[in-house]
Amino acid sequence: MKNKTDEIVRRRIIDLRESKDWSQSELARRVKLDNSKISKIESGIRKVSATELDLFAKTFDVSTDYLVGNTDNPNSADDDMNTVDLDKALSEEGMAMFDGQPLSEEYKKALLTMLRAEKRGE
Template identity: 40%
Template sequence: MVSERIKNLRMSNDMTQTDLAKKLNITRSSVNAWEMGISTPSTTYIIALAQLFHVSTDYLLGLSDNVTLDISHLNEREIQLVYELIQYFRTKK
């Protein structure tokens, strides 16, 4: 589960394994091992990954499927547009 989440988050952020490794100051082979399920990131890296991708550690660990979106940098109008989009997609189901 952790391996899939890391890979999906990395790819959805248009990052290569090398890009992610550089951001975390580790080797690309470490990232590859995480994504292959050969090893698991330490607590320190779980926290760093959560902060980097703006998700909870629970999400990374597979304890929650809730994905969060940081909108603190948006102005009031932009926040309203985000809420309207969410409502639109909820009614499309």
């Protein structure tokens, strides 16, 4: 795993699995993934796909925002007042996604420029 978000996802999956006293095999069965994929995710060798992230969130009954570290509230998806710091999300590597795909660095910079210009009233 190369970035902060990947490390947060990896750590939260491990913590949630251990809090339920599940083995890696039990988690693999519940999310319908091979045990080797769970092992590689937890060891940091393999990234979690967007589809898998959703499976983990549903299995652990937490929000995807919690899994990626956008919030420390596991149930923030149910909270209408959930906020995201766009400056932080767009500034950190790998945090911003659209339509299930990470935004390029160029696109994130363009969005930040646009948002800052709008805030200044330009």
